[in-house]
Amino acid sequence: MRPHLRGGRTTALAALLSLALAAPIAAAQAQTAPSAGPAAGPTQQAELPRQYEVTGPATRTERTTLAATGVSIDEVHARSVVITATRAQAMAVRKLGHTIRQLPAPPTAAPAPHKPRGREFPAGYTNYHTYDEATKEIDALVAKHPGILSKQVIGTSHEGRNLLALKLSKNVTKDEQEPEVLFTAHQHAREHLTVEMALYLLNEFTSKYGSDSRITKMLDSREIWIIPDLNPDGGEYDIASGTFRSWRKNRQPNGGSRAVGTDLNRNWDFKWGCCGGSSSSPSSETYRGASAASAPEVQVVSKFVQGRNVGGKQQITAAIDFHTYSELVLWPFGFTNDDTGDGMTKDEHDTFATLGKNMAATNGYTPEQSSDLYITDGSIDDWLWGAQRIFAYTFEMYPSSFGSGGFYPKDSVIPKETSRNREAVLRLLETADCVYRAIGKEGQYCKSG
Incomplete structure (x- = not known):
């Protein structure tokens, strides 16, 4: 493209x-x-x-x-x-x-009459959830909707915080032969709106099940996985001082360097470090890590996704990884400028592009192949497709520019900018049983077509 x-x-x-x-x-x-x-x-x-x-x-x-x-x-x-x-x-x-x-520095917490507690969002951002607040909300939802929502601790971050996978399905305690869809958020620490996106989906699916026909049908016929926070350490660090630190990476030390952190979205074990789309320097914003999947958070989620391969068949068919910002819908590959070639047939590319444009038409984002922007390697979407054959997209959420808030839009935008992706998410879910339906080739590629 x-x-x-x-x-x-x-x-x-x-x-x-x-x-x-x-x-x-x-x-x-x-x-x-x-x-x-x-x-x-x-x-x-x-x-x-x-x-x-x-x-x-x-x-x-x-x-x-x-x-x-x-x-x-x-x-x-x-x-x-x-x-x-x-x-x-x-x-x-x-x-x-x-x-x-x-450019101007990120926002700073306003002076307060009391000594602020650690790890809080500044004034104007307090409706964003800290890690602890998000965990409490998730636990409350699981307790309220045990028939359709379950929680698993799938591992821990470098600093020992639990990494969660939430499952939504009609028979949530059973592993049924249903298409599975994965939603992930918060690989990059400063992208706090993505955690709100995950929480929105959890609330929307649980509160509307039984009353909204499309949501009800999806939970009756799909298994939906949401990993709401891949980088809790980085997220907490970004807000800990009362001033946003514009922090991107995780908080994993790098031996022999004062620089901290690995860019999780350059650390996945597919075409890792292959193509000039990441850095070997620990001080870089796009440091790819000492080796592929060297970040504990990437290891945890990789193992989880690989565990959804049952009997030689990957159960997860489609995925969205939420990021901010720029209002984009992106698809693989990032490591090459080629639309097709090794690892991507024309039909596969056309399916990615058609469904991506379809989703972008609902939220007003710009659809394009990831490498149309610049080369990246070791990204989650390339890994999900290249290693697992999952139709995986990246959504770069609101805003469109630094001038509209950049990585730190005020909390007043949360309801509008999370619900803005509702239709796109539903369309992905509705296509997940046979993604090739997007190009009218379900009969060729899907047994039930």
Whole structure:
């Protein structure tokens, strides 16, 4: 596919950012960021990353070269991008010949008359759920709806927090021969809206079962899995100081380096580190880890998904991994610019593209192949399809730009921006028994077609 870049917004975005830009890179202050988890080790990050507007990159090749400096690309326009980088990485980007400007820092907690407790969201964000708050809400839902919702602890994070898998189905205690669909959230720590997306789905499916015909039919004929928080350590660290830290990675120390964390969405064991779509440097925002699936959180979820292979057949047929931001629906592959080839037939590509466009038509997102933006390797979608043959998508949620809130939109948007994906989720679920129905080839590929 050709890139669907939002070039029409570029001029307006540049004007907005020009008014809002902070001091130049050289004036950026280094910040100490001690770990804030229950099992924090002595290794610490010397400097927190910041966001920058980069003017110049206009092609996916140029954006891939930009990403090779170790930055994460957060937002793409026709002739500019927004990145997250350390000062050294930002200087490397400047040496590529691009114009680069530092953006305002993330929001800070407002002064309070009492001493704030640790790991709370700042004012204006308190309707977001901390890890403990999300766990309590999940437990309450399981207790209220035991016939259709169950909880499993499938492993623990680096700092020892439970990683949960929630199952929704009519006969939730039984493993039936039904299509299974997986929804995952919060691989990247600062993307808190994705946890709210997972909680929205849990609440929507449980509260509407028996009254909403489409939801009822799906729970009667599907097994739905929701993993609401892949990176609880990083999420808690991002809010622990009262100032959002713009933290992306997990909180796993890296031997021989002061830099902390692995980018979970570059650590999956398919085409890991193959193609210039991740970094080997621990200080990078896209550090892929010491080896494939070296992050404990990736190991846990990989084992869970592999465990859904029953009798040689993967029961999970479709998946969405929720991220923020940019309002995109993305599909594999990320590691190659080719639409088809090794690991992707034309029918498979057409199925991905057709269903992706179908879902995007419901939420107003832009649909495209992941590599249309820039090359990535070791991502969850590439692994889910390449290793498990699951039709897996990434949804980059609200907002569309840094100027509209970036990674930290106010909590007032939560109801609208989570429910915005309701129809897309239902369409994926309704197609999950035979995803090839999207291109009218169910008779060729599905036994029950």
